[in-house]
Amino acid sequence: MIQGSNDVFEKVMDLAKRRGFIWPTSECYGAVAGFIDYGPLGAMMKRRVEDIWRDFYVIQEGYYEIECPTIAQESVFIASGHVKGFSDKMCQCPHCKEFLRADHVAEAGGIKNPSIMKNEELAAAIASCTCAACDEVLGIVEVFNFNLMFQTTIGPGSQRIGYLRPETAQGMFVDFSRLLRFYRDKLPFGAVQIGKSYRNEISPRQGMIRLREFTQAEAEIFVHPNEKNHHPSFKRYADYTMPLLTYIQQEKCEDAVPMSMQEAVDKGVIANEYLAYYVALTHHLLVTIGIKPERLRFRQHLPDERAHYATDCWDAEIRSERFGWVETVGLADRTDYDLHAHAKESGTAMTVFIQYDEPKKVARRRIIPNMSVLGKQYRTKAKAIFEALANATPTSEGADVEVEGEKFHIPANLFEVRDEIVDIRGEEVVPHVIEPSYGIDRMCYAVLEQAYDEDVADGEARTVMRFSPNVAPIQVAVFPLMTRDELDTIAHEIARSLQKTGILAEYDDSGAIGRRYRRQDEIGTPFAITVDYDTKEDRTVTIRDRDSMKQVRIAIDKVPSTVSALVDGSLKFAQL
RNA sequence: GCAUCGAUGGUCUAGUGGUAUGACUUAAGCCUUCCAAGCUUAUAGCCCGGGUUCAAUUCCCGGUCGAUGCACCA
Known part of the structure; x- marks a missing residue:
């Protein structure tokens, strides 16, 4: 083992283990590769990342969250292609x-x-x-199939095969008809799911980058195939610019080039507005959780790299000190592949009825047989003859039909030919699916790695996790300068008032104040409130900024609103 | 899964065929009027299984986990 290694991965994972972010799972029995536990701070941070994701997709976009089982029966994965294609x-x-x-x-x-x-x-x-x-x-040698899905059986007797889902997406597809009704039969609509998925990786390595059990946040957005180039809110991100690495550039070994979404769509770099919109939204989301833009790029899949169902696919990649560019979000146009597959396997129609603006007038010829005569005459063959007649070309003499190799002549007086003009009000359409798929664990790793920093404070090395305040597990610490003269009582009251407004505040009065600051720095708490002797005079406290270590005095009764504004980003510390 | 290397309190480490050193951390107390100060005390450890041996944390074999290379990563 390399001692005193400069590798950020080792330093950050060491801190993560020590401070309760990430632990090896079931350590007392020996850990298992590909599985991790999130400790108290890690679970909190992950929750905050997920909640930011929810804010983007559920609150801002209006795509509601659903929750499906992590185990599904075999049919689901036969249809999805995972039983065959995932091995x-x-x-x-x-x-x-x-x-x-x-x-x-x-x-x-x-x-x-x-x-x-x-x-x-x-x-x-x-x-x-x-x-x-x-x-x-x-x-x-023996050739055998190794399927990356974990298999299990459902119920006693073990006849019914189930699999742990390898992606959350299938839940949204199999619930399509219910979702369509929920969204009152109109396109576009979307559903999202945040949950665990499982892949029995042959040899997982790289800590929390490749896991056998991992958390995905996936959105399935159902759109009319002809409307993919018209996202209703595209304007919001039309000028949004980021580095794009097309497959052509990759083949030429060129670097990513910054481009606006409007330009990308106009030049055909990104297949359509919908995909471009979510490429931009993904960039926005990742920057919001604290990923540095210079460590972010979007890479187009090479034609032979794309999954069988996708027409265009982009990965958000985050540059890691240790692992290079890590695929963290996949944005795919899955077309109508999945809905077709499930419709076929399940026998359930998965289409949307799209009404025309004006009903179309269509000439149609109907052949209406006289069943009371036909039935008596042809008995058991009557039904087949009836069906054959519908497609027959009758003359004034009658119609000739063939049923089971036998020819019948049906005289003209046994049926009526009716030519009519009918209104066609719309058509059944299989929607296309735009799928942004986020690896939450990889996002969490990127947040940890990028937050890690060492600086020098008062001539002494300081380790500090520079989390964006919106993902920091503990949002504010509250300290009494001394544990006496009622300073601790006041500090307790302030902590309580913060907690009542939904802010995770940690009270600490142990040891010297400097040590308490450093301890909070190491777990990335962005702000600290300190109650000192001036507090008793003028009802003010100091608020300290983790990154600059600067302090500003604010009134006690302003503490909860100030901290909440600082945490949600609507107020910057420098503005105080 | 193969190969190489590694594993000593929470962390970093010293050392050993006779149960283990030091520092940091943590906890309690004293002290302390803003950035890991000081003093006292306490808690806590040889990855797991088997073998050799009177005795194994130490030697041997196997395993687990981690790092690296190969392979793998729809």
Whole structure:
């Protein structure tokens, strides 16, 4: 192990562990890779990040939150493609015991189209290939499917297969019909979900970057396919500018170029207004939780990198000291892929009836048979003949239809041909889905990493988490300068008044005042209120800013409103 | 999963075939009129399992976790 390492990752994770942000899970039994616990401060911070996300998507955009089970039955994931597409064909090298992707081995060995082979075929095909790890010829191996979904069974008897969801998105898709009714049958509408998802990663590493259980915040926005280029509030972000890294630039190894959303849409860089709107909103949201804009870029997926359902896909990437650019948010145009898939698998229509402005007049010919005669005459075949007649081309003689290979001539007097003009009032449309999908844990890691700072205060090193006040777990600390002369009583009262206004205030009177400030600095508490001897004279206290360490006197009765304005960002400390 | 390296109070560490050093932190008390001050006291540790041994934190084997490389990461 490197001692005294300068690596921010190690320093920040060490602090996170020590101060109760992030812990290895079930440590007393030995931790499990890919799982973490959020300690008291971490859980608080994560909650604040989620609440900011809610403010953006639920309150500002009006996309309500739903909550679906984390376990769903097999059909859901058969339809979504996860049962088939979320698994890798793998084999184990008999020599070095290395697990290998069987299709990769085959491709390296010049075997064509390994992805369409059955496991046995693939096993036979790769017997002569070499192992990428030890260079031995594989020989006889077994090819098996490793599915990244955790499988379980529902109920006793174990017949019914369930999976832990690998994304929250499917919940919004399977609830489509209910959501459509809830939003009174009108497009566009959206639903969001914040919750746990599970992927049984083969080898999770990188701390909280790749987890087997992680929190996603996903929005599924259902839009008319022809309206994707008309977001009603696009103006809000039209001039919003950020670095975009298109797939063309990536192929040329060029850097990201700043571009406004209007320009990106006009030039066809981003597929449509909807996607561009959420690209901008995502940038806005990430900056709001304290991500530095210079550490943020949006990268377009390469054509071969895109998921099978998506037409255009952008990732918000945050630059990490340790991990480089980390994919943190995925913004995809999922088209109508998911709704089609679920409609087909479930047999439930997942369409929206879109009324035309003016009903369309359409000429239509209806053939109305005289069923009382047809029924008696053709008995069991009557129904089939009736259906065949509807598509027949009758002459004045009658109509010829074919049912089950048998030809029938139906005389003209047994049916009536009616030509009519009907009003078509609208059509059934399968909406397209725009999906912003956020990795909350990765956002939390980025917040932690970027907040970490060391500076020198009064000649002494100071560790300080420079959280944006809106994500800091503890919002304000309240200290009596001395634990006597009623200073502590007054401080307790102030803490109480803050808590009553919904502010998380921590009272502390232990040891020297300097130590208390430093302790709060290390957990990122942005403000501290100190009660001193002047307080008793003039009912004022000092409020201290974590970053500048400056202090300003304010009246006691202004404390809750001032702190709340400072925390929500409507007031800056420098303005005091 | 393979390979290499590592694991000693909450943290950083010293050291050892005979249960462990120091500092910081934390807690209680004294002191203290604004940025980790001082004094006293207390709490707390050898990753887990097996083996060798009279005795294992130490040596050996296996595992877990972490770091790195390979592989993997719809």
